Structures are given as C-alpha cells and as structure tokens.
Amino acid sequence: xxxxxxxxxxxxxxxxxxxxxxxxxxxxxxxxxxxxxxxxxxxxxxxxxxxxxxxxxxxxxxxxxxxxxxxxxxxxxxxxxxxxxxxxxxxxxxxxxxxxxxxxxxxxxxxxxxxxxxxxxxxxxxxxxxxxxxxxxxxxxxxxxxxxxxxxxxxxxxxxxxxxxxxxxxxxxxxxxxxxxxxxxxxxxxxxxxxxxxxxxxxxxxxxxxxxxxxxxxxxxxxxxxxxxxxxxxxxxxxxxxxxxxxxxxxxxxxxxxxxxxxxxxxxxxxxxxxxxxxxxxxxxxxxxxxxxxxxxxxxxxxxxxxxxxxxxxxxxxxxxxxxxxxxxxxx
Amino acid sequence: xxxxxxxxxxxxxxxxxxxxxxxxxxxxxxxxxxxxxxxxxxxxxxxxxxxxxxxxxxxxxxxxxxxxxxxxxxxxxxxxxxxxxxxxxxxxxxxxxxxxxxxxxxxxxxxxxxxxxxxxxxxxxxxxxxxxxxxxxxxxxxxxxxxxxxxxxxxxxxxxxxxxxxxxxxxxxxxxxxxxxxxxxxxxxxxxxxxxxxxxxxxxxxxxxxxxxxxxxxxxxxxxxxxxxxxxxxxxxxxxxxxxxxxxxxxxxxxxxxxxxxxxxxxxxxxxxxxxxxxxxxxxxxxxxxxxxxxxxxxxxxxxxxxxxxxxxxxxxxxxxxxxxxxxxxxxxxxxxxxxxxxxxxxxxxxxxxxxxxxxxxxxxxxxxxxxxxxxxxxxxxxxxxxxxxxxxxxxxxxxxxxxxxxxxxxxxxxxxxxxxxxxxxxxxxxxxxxxxxxxxxxxxxxxxxxxxxxxxxxxxxxxxxxxxxxxxxxxxxxxxxxxxxxxxxxxxxxxxxxxxxxxxxxxxxxxxxxxxxxxxxxxxxxxxxxxxxxxxxxxxxxxxxx
Numbered sequence: 109x110x111x112x113x114x115x116x117x118x119x120x121x122x123x124x125x126x127x128x129x130x131x132x133x134x135x136x137x138x139x140x141x142x143x144x145x146x147x148x149x150x151x152x153x154x155x156x157x158x159x160x161x162x163x164x165x166x167x168x169x170x171x172x173x174x175x176x177x178x179x180x181x182x183x184x185x186x187x188x189x190x191x192x193x194x195x196x197x198x199x200x201x202x203x204x205x206x207x208x209x210x211x212x213x214x215x216x217x218x219x220x221x222x223x224x225x226x227x228x229x230x231x232x233x234x235x236x237x238x239x240x241x242x243x244x245x246x247x248x249x250x251x252x253x254x255x256x257x258x259x260x261x262x263x264x265x266x267x268x269x270x271x272x273x274x275x276x277x278x279x280x281x282x283x284x285x286x287x288x289x290x291x292x293x294x295x296x297x298x299x300x301x302x303x304x305x306x307x308x309x310x311x312x313x314x315x316x317x318x319x320x321x322x323x324x325x326x327x328x329x330x331x332x333x334x335x336x337x338x339x340x341x342x343x344x345x346x347x348x349x350x351x352x353x354x355x356x357x358x359x360x361x362x363x364x365x366x367x368x369x370x371x372x373x374x375x376x377x378x379x380x381x382x383x384x385x386x387x388x389x390x391x392x393x394x395x396x397x398x399x400x401x402x403x404x405x406x407x408x409x410x411x412x413x414x415x416x417x418x419x420x421x422x423x424x425x426x427x428x429x430x431x432x433x434x435x436x437x438x439x440x
Numbered sequence: 441x442x443x444x445x446x447x448x449x450x451x452x453x454x455x456x457x458x459x460x461x462x463x464x465x466x467x468x469x470x471x472x473x474x475x476x477x478x479x480x481x482x483x484x485x486x487x488x489x490x491x492x493x494x495x496x497x498x499x500x501x502x503x504x505x506x507x508x509x510x511x512x513x514x515x516x517x518x519x520x521x522x523x524x525x526x527x528x529x530x531x532x533x534x535x536x537x538x539x540x541x542x543x544x545x546x547x548x549x550x551x552x553x554x555x556x557x558x559x560x561x562x563x564x565x566x567x568x569x570x571x572x573x574x575x576x577x578x579x580x581x582x583x584x585x586x587x588x589x590x591x592x593x594x595x596x597x598x599x600x601x602x603x604x605x606x607x608x609x610x611x612x613x614x615x616x617x618x619x620x621x622x623x624x625x626x627x628x629x630x631x632x633x634x635x636x637x638x639x640x641x642x643x644x645x646x647x648x649x650x651x652x653x654x655x656x657x658x659x660x661x662x663x664x665x666x667x668x669x670x671x672x673x674x675x676x677x678x679x680x681x682x683x684x685x686x687x688x689x690x691x692x693x694x695x696x697x698x699x700x701x702x703x704x705x706x707x708x709x710x711x712x713x714x715x716x717x718x719x720x721x722x723x724x725x726x727x728x729x730x731x732x733x734x735x736x737x738x739x740x741x742x743x744x745x746x747x748x749x750x751x752x753x754x755x756x757x758x759x760x761x762x763x764x765x766x767x768x769x770x771x772x773x774x775x776x777x778x779x780x781x782x783x784x785x786x787x788x789x790x791x792x793x794x795x796x797x798x799x800x801x802x803x804x805x806x807x808x809x810x811x812x813x814x815x816x817x818x819x820x821x822x823x824x825x826x827x828x829x830x831x832x833x834x835x836x837x838x839x840x841x842x843x844x845x846x847x848x849x850x851x852x853x854x855x856x857x858x859x860x861x862x863x864x865x866x867x868x869x870x871x872x873x874x875x876x877x878x879x880x881x882x883x884x885x886x887x888x889x890x891x892x893x894x895x896x897x898x899x900x901x902x903x904x905x906x907x908x909x910x911x912x913x914x915x916x917x918x919x920x921x922x923x924x925x926x927x928x929x930x931x932x933x934x935x936x937x938x939x940x941x942x943x944x945x946x947x948x949x950x951x952x953x954x955x956x957x958x959x960x961x962x963x964x965x966x967x968x969x970x971x972x973x974x975x976x977x978x979x980x981x982x983x984x985x986x987x
Contacts, residue, residue, distance in 0.1 A: 337536035344490055345524035345551045345602065355550075359541045434541060436588050 119427075123420040130416045132176065134409050139172045145403050149207045166207060179204060179409070203413070204406030206399075213410035216395070221414065223293055224391035226303065227310055227383065228376045232369070234315035235322055240365060242319065243326020247334065247361075248353055258323070265320030274313035274386045281309060291387045310387045314380055318372055325368055329361040336360070363430060370426035374419030378411065441508065443468045443610055443642045444489065448502035451484050451493060451666075458484040460666035461502070468609065471636065471643040473653035473674070476663035477689070477894035478865075482646045484666075486614045489644070490527060491519045507609045525555040528603035532615035534595035538587040544598045545571065545583025552605045570601040574631060592766075593624035600631065607639065614646045621765040622923065626965035629655050630978055648894065650693055651967030654678055655974040662686050675971045692899040696924035696966045699948050724755040727882050727915050728777060728802060732786035735772050746772040748939035749786070754883055759909065759916040761930030761947065763923055765962075769939040774885045774919045778804045800830060803876035807888035809868030813860040819871045820846075820856035826879035845874040850904060866897035873904065877912075885917040890925060902929055923966050927951050935959050 146163035147154070154162070162168075167175055181187065182202035189196045189205050196212075198205065203213035246258040282290045291309050294302040333339065334357050342352050381393035392411055399407035444466035451459040459481040466472045474482040487493055491511045493500050504511040507526035509518060523529075531537040539547055548570060549563035558566065564583075572579040574597040587595055596616060603611055613632065617625035633656060636643055647653055653660050653674060660677050662669040662685070670683040681687045735747040747769040754760050754777075764770045775781040777788060779798040787794040790801060803826070806812035813822050823842045832838055843853035849870040860868055869889060876884050886905065890898040902925065909916055920926050926933060927947055934944035935956065943956040954960045964981060968974045 337531065337533060338539045340492070341529075341531065341537045341599075341602075342539070342551070343523070344492060344529045345554070346520040346522070347524075347551065347554050348520065351550075351554075356539050356541075360539075436540060436586070 115427075116424075119420075119424045123417070123424070126420055127413055127416050130412060131179070131409055134412050135172065135176050135179070135405075138403065138405050138408070141403070143403060145207070145405070148403050179406075203410035206407050207404045208399075208402055208407075213406045216407065217392070217410055217414055220390060220392045220395050222295065223389050224377050224380065224384070224393065226293075226296060226307060227314065227380055227389060227391060228373060230304075230307055230311040231314040231318065231376070231380075232373055234311055235318035235372075236369065238315065239319035239322025240326050240362075242323035244330055244353065244358060244361075246323065247327045247330035248349075250331065259327075262320040262323045265316055266324070268317065270313055270317055270382045271386050273316055274309070274383060277309050277313055278387075291389075293389050310383050310389060313386070314376070314383045318376075321372075322365060322368065326361060326365055329364050330357055333357045333360040359433060362433065366426050366429050366433070370422040371419070374415070374422040377418040378415030442466060442505075443470070443507060444644065445505040446485070446489075446502070447504075449485065449488060449504060450499075450501040451481070451488055452499040453497070458498075458666055459488070462663075462666065462668055463502075464661055464668065464671065466610075466642055466644060469636075469640045469642055470659065471645065471657035472659045472661060473645040473647055473657040474661050474663055475647060475650055475653050475689075477648060477896065479665075480663040481666035482648075482663050483614050485663075486529070486612050486644065486646045489610075489612055490523050490529060494519070521555070524551050524603075524608070525606045526608055527610040527612060528606065528608040530596070530599050530603050530611065530613040530616045533619050534592065534599045535587060537599055538595065540587055543584045543586055544590070548583075548598070548602045548605050551602055555606045566605055567601070570604045571598065573604060574598070574601045574635075576601070591624075592620050593627060596620060596624075596628050597631065600628075600635070604635065604639070608641060610642045610644065611636075612644045612646070615648065616645070617652060618648070621921065623765065623961060623965040625652070625967070626981060629967070630981060632656060633978065649967065650678065650690060650895075651969055654969050654971050655967045655978070662689065678969055678971070688896060690969070692895040693969065694895075694899070694902075694922070694924035694928040695969070696927055696951065696963065697968070699952075700928055700930070724757055726753045727756050727791065728754040729789040729792070730773075730777060730786065731789065733773065733776055733783045733788070734785040735769075735776060735781060736784045745784075745939050747776065747783075750936075750939070750941055751786075752934060752941070752944070754915045754917060756882070756915055757909065757913045758931045759918055759929055761926035761933040762917060762919045762936060763921065763926045763933060763962075764936035765921060767938075768936040770919045770921075770936050771887055772939075773936070774804070774887045774917060777883075777917060778802050778885050780804070800826065800879040801881050802883045802885065803879055803881040805869070805872050805876050805884060805886040805889045808892055809865060809872050810860070810892075812872060813868060815860055818857045818859055819863070822860075823871065823875045823878055826875065830879065841878070842874075845877055848877065848908075849874045850900075864897075865893050866901055869893065869901050870904065873901075873908070877908070881914065883915045883917065885919065887919045888921065889918070891920060891922060898925065905929065923951075923962060935962070 144159075146159045146166065146168055149166065150159050150162045167178065178187070182198060182204055184200070186197065186199045187202050187204070189198060196205070196210070198212050198214070201214060203217070205212055206216060242258050242262060246255040249255045278290065281287050288305060288308065291306045294306050296303045334353075339352060339357055342356055343349075378392050378396060380391065381397055383389070384391040384394045392414060396408065396411040399411065442465040444464075446465070447463050449459055449462045450457065462481070462485060464472070474485060476482045488500060488504055489506050489511065491504075491514065500512065506522060509522045509526065511519065511522070514522065538544065545564060545567040548567035549560070552558060552563045552566050553560070556563070568579045568583050571583055576582050576594060576597055587598070590598060611632075616632070617628050620628060629652065632643065635641070643657065645653065645657055657674055659671065660674045661671045662677070662683070664685055670677060670681060670686050677686065678690065681690060730750060730752050733747055733750045734745055736743050736745050738744060750773055752760065762770045762773065772781060776783050779788065779795065779802065782796070789795065790799060813819065820839070820842050823845055824838050827838050827841060839856070842856060846853050846855055851867060851870055851874070855863075860871070863871065889905070890901050893901060905916060906929065908914060916929070918926060918929050930947045932945065933947045933950045934941045935950065935958070936942070937958050943950060943954065943959045950959065951963065954963060964977060968977060
C-alpha cells in the first residue's frame, strides 16, 4: 500500500499549496478593492479620530505582505490581539479576529460549519439516490413513456431556482398542510429527531435541483456504457437484463457521477446561500455573504479556506473511490 | 435434427438489407465457416443465431433454429436459456468484450450461475476449471485478475473459457483471432480445434480470412452482399472454386509461400532478375539511411526502448518490408524515418547527411484512412496541404496538380470537392497516397497501409503502390504485421522483434530459408490456404517448439 500512502501525501501537499494560493488571492483582492475598510468597520457615526484608531488596531496601514505574514504567523503559532481594553489570545490555527465582532474566526467557523455540513450531507444522500435512480431508470426505459416523463421532470428541476422550490415546499407543507413546523436549526447532538425533521425541507429543496443534474448525467453515461461490447457479451450469455444493468452497466457509468458529486458537495458547503437564507439556517454561505458585504477580511479568508478545504477533500475522496471502482486507475 | 437450421433469413437495418434470403444448416459437431468481406452480412448472421437483433430495431424475417430452439418465436426466457448454455459466442475484441471492473473468474462464474443455479463456490470452481482447460497457467490465481491484466491471447482464452463453462452444443466465433498477432492466432485456432475434438461441439466461425477458415473448419460458406455465393467442403472450395467471386476472393489473398508475383513492368524498370534475390536495387543509390536508431518511451524505472539500435538502408526504387507483431517497434521505427519522432540515439541520413524533423522527400501513408483524413475538409484540400506547406500560392496550379494526383491514384478529378465519408475504405487510402505524392517524395513510408481493407481492395492498393513505384522511381518502406502481404510487395525484408531487427535480407531468402528461430516461428503460424497443409503444420506446432 505504499502507492496509497504516497498518493495521500502528494494529495496533502497539493491541498496545502492550493489553500495557500487561495488565501493569497483573497488578500490581494481585498487589498485592491476600493472603499475605506476602517470606516465600514467602525460604522457611520465614527469620528475621523476613531476611524484612525480602528485602522491602526487592524493594521490597515501596513503593506500587504506584512499583513499576510501576520496571517501566516497566526495560523502556525497563534496570535495575541488587543481589542482596546483587553488582550485576547487566539491559539494555533488562528485565522484572526472578525473586524466586526472581535470574535475569533476559528470559533465562528466551528459554530457555522455543523449547520452547513448537516444541510449538505443530508441533501447529498437525497440527490444521489433520487438522481442516480432516475437516471438509471430513464436510460433503461429509453424511448418509452417512463423516460419521457422523467426527462420532463428533471428538466423542470434543472430550470427551477431553489428559492421557488423551497418557498413552494414551505408554503404547502408548513403553511397549508401544517405537516411540519417552519424549519429552525436544531443541532444534531442536541436532538437528532428534531434535527432531521427541521432539515427535511431544506434538504429536499437543495437536493431536488442537484438531483436533476445527476439524473441527466447518469442517464447519458448509462446510455453510453449500455452500448459497450462487454454489455453485449453478458446479454449474449443469457444474463438477465436487470443484472446486466445493475451489475455491469451501472458500475461503469458511475465514474463521471463520482466526479460531479465531489465537485458539487465541496461547493455546496459554502455555496448553499439561497437555501440557508430561505430557511434561516446560520451556515457558512450566509456568513460569507455577510462578511463580504462589510469587508470583514479575516472572516472571508477563513470561510473561503474552509470551502476550499472541502472541495479538495471531496475530490481526493472521489479519486480514491475511482481507484476502488476501477482497478485500472493508478492513484498518482 | 440439425444443430443449426437457418431458412430464408433476411435481416434489414432501416433500408439496408444486410442478410438476404440466406439458408444453411450445420449438423451436430460439425464446423462451418462463414467467409466474406466486410459488409457481406456474416456477423449479422452470427448475431441472429442468438437472437441478438431483438430490440435493436433490426427487422428479421425467415426462421432460425438453434439446438432445438426457434429463435424467432422463443420467449425472452427461452432465449436466455439458449444463450450461453446451448450456444455460446466468442467475440472479436476480447478486451472490450469482458467487463473491466470484475475479475475474469467472477465473470465466468456469473454466467455459469445464470444457467445452472450452482452455488457461488461451485461456480467459482467451475470458472477455474474451464480457465485451466483453455490453457491459462496458474488458473486459481489468474482467475482473480481483471481483463486488463491479461495479454490479448490470454483474454481470448478467457472468453473461450466463458463459452465452455456451460458445455454448449454450438460455439459461435465471430472473428475470434482478427485482433491478435499471428503466433497468438495460431495458438487460439489450435485451442479451438482441440476443444472441438474433446467436447464434440459444433463450430460456426465467422471470418474474413480464408486462411483462418482453412485451418479450422470442415465446410465453408462464402457470402457476398448478404447472400450465399458458394458452399462446400473447405478443401474443395479453396482448391477449385466454382463461382467467379470465390475465385476473385482467393486470387486476392496474398500468399506467404509463393515468391513475389512480379509484373513485366517491375522487371523492366528495376532492370533486375527477381530470381537473383538481392536484385539491382542493391546497387542503386541509397536515399535514406538509419544508423543505430533508438527510441525510448517513459522515464526512470518505466523507461523502455521501443526501438533499439536499428540500422537500415533504403535504396531508390526498392521496397523494404518491415514485418513484426504488435509491440515490436515497427511503427515507431517508421515514424522516426519520416521525422515525426525524434530518435533518442542514432540518426536518419538523407543522401548521406543527417537530418532532423520532417522532410518533404520522405512522406507517410497511415493505417487508418478514416482517422488520418480530416472529416470536415474536402479530399482536394487535404491533398493540397503538402503543396501549400511548400509555399505554393497559385490556386489554379494547386487545383490542377490535385486533379492530376487524384487521377494518378485511380480516382476521378471530379472527386476534388467530396468529403472523406463519401468514399470507401480503399478509395480513402488512395486519397492518403495522393496526399503523400503531392510533396514529390523520394521515399514513402507506409504504416500498415492495407490492414484495414478487405483482401480484394488490399490487392488493388498494393498494385497501385507498385505502379507508382515503377513510374516515379519511389522507394517504399512497407510496415505491416501481415507476413504474406509483406512478401508480396517487398524486395528486401526486415523482421522486427522487441525493438530489434532479428533478421533481414532479400525477401525470398528470408521467407524460404529463414535463419532466425523467431522468423521460423512467425512463418509457421501463418494460416495456410490448404487444409491438409494446415493439419500437418498443426501437428508440427504441437510438438514443443525449439526457441
């Protein structure tokens, strides 16, 4: 298994380099963005003197590379921050303090991340089951009524924005039928049952759209594998159609699905802003949008790095799954 | 009751009638070959025997009865019980015909379980048993390998093992050796022969290669345009065909055991007597020379030399045949001669001077006339490419020259504005030759120029190359895996193995009195057109080869 160890090591180094590059880009972007950060941070009623004081506290006058160096220092060794009256210690993987709330970004992420992960994990299970299932069915029943119906439904799914599906779901299920209360986030560790019930609608509305994309991909991928020679072999040897599809065609068709899933999972961790906003879920996406609006650099960098981390991890997992599914793939 | 009874079979795909009123029978334990060129409908017949056209949109009429099952009328379940259990099929490309994701043994076990309801363990044991039977060494361990871990010949053995697993009455083999090297082909044909002797199963062999048929079956059915041309004992049909088409087909087959059939013109222009072996080409000027050519691929531990220390000379007006099996480095060598690949060591000399990169004086004709022409451009434009590359700007002159070239290679000037898909395979290869001629080359390297073509087309293209050579004094390098074709076109021959030339010399000398054991092995593996000779040679092959 030295090959696998080497693969992990290379992947880890690659991920670190990627994440560092992302942080540099975010720093540069914010440095060149117009607007007075100290003014925005301090608020509209601050006097010029107060603004000056804030700017110094946040090291806004330092050149870019000095500020980036501070950021790296904090990340590796931790940092002490003076907030005017007291000194706050931010330990080792320190992403700095929020300009707005003086809260440690690491802490902020730790409170937001479970919400986002709960949302995306649950949605992923639904979109995979629904999407792959629909795709396989419509490839198998090609040219028949089932397929035309499914194709129509998935097209509508792809074309409908999440806030429409989410709103309709909420109005019908919570408002009209009153089957569920209006969603409100409950932690998994606090009450698993309530956690699931409250997340059901957000899961569905995020998953339905993703499922449509997966259904279309699975269908085209299945149609391709069904024309391959080895499928013909098993048909010519009297293996039943169900076994041919489930055992021989599906496995070959899943490779692009795994790749798409890695991508979509990673980006949904930070990108499910609409769903989070619609259902009032205090997740990463919502927080990121807010931080960008108020030019809260440490929070933005932290959030972007977390999202980047999940994209990289999801892709590495996809590569391993690839290699497990297809022994011809060499991890490199 | 006959094992196979086909009456008035017609198969249509849209407006195309692939099989047209074909009738034949095959008795228990007998072997019949369907022989024909591409498009003759032979593979369509094979698929119809297992009812594989069901649900594909093809229209099937007439009756097909296999091992007591009426294929046309059978229910899905009855059809499944026929497939694999009573009649099993072996396909042309053994790599793509096996599922890449599962171990070979598991795939065979799956098929066995579908038909016998055996336990998992028993099915797995059966898989190992049949793999052992088809000569896979260390079958227990190898049964856990996936198809890509097998060589081409081993894969075909595995597919045959799958066919054997349920002890079928009929084996349908659709071009079972077409994708294989000639030595491996001989092994697979021998295996099929042995298995037939041992199990008494019937064989329906579909092949384009008359030699393969002569090696393997009792009866042959020659097909053309979906109809039967001639049927009879294989020896009788090959020795004395009664139909004109069969004769034409047999005449086109290149012979490996006869000296090159030289035309008058060839003798006149080369000024040599063919019987003298080395020929006058031996004294003509050397146009291209390769000295110590070596080409490596990959780096570090994975590096290997595809071509290793190859030196050769090509003289004006002669044909040098380079023959070898897949992976022998012959294509890499050809590409280096043209300058498409840089040698890792050694050099290519033109007129005694070392040259790097491509040179208009050395042109190439590629194997696949479909993929080596741009489908979105007219053939006229493709042929004009070398002219434009040389700096010709006068459109009228370019057009005139392209028209000349088209007529030169036996096409019509009016074909100028047509697209590649409007041509047949042989015509496309003519376009490829015209493109090579456009640069006024002194040498043309032909990389498997006829291996994608039917024998009759093959013979025409070979004849064209010979004609051009005589008229233009071209030197040809003819790279091919087909020993018979190479003999029929070459003055001198080089036999390659693992990147090296193991033997070279005048063609007749190499073929009639091979010195290298590998050359002898290759020649012994070429199917003979005479079934009796085939039997003699099979017996000889069974004795341990001295390598």
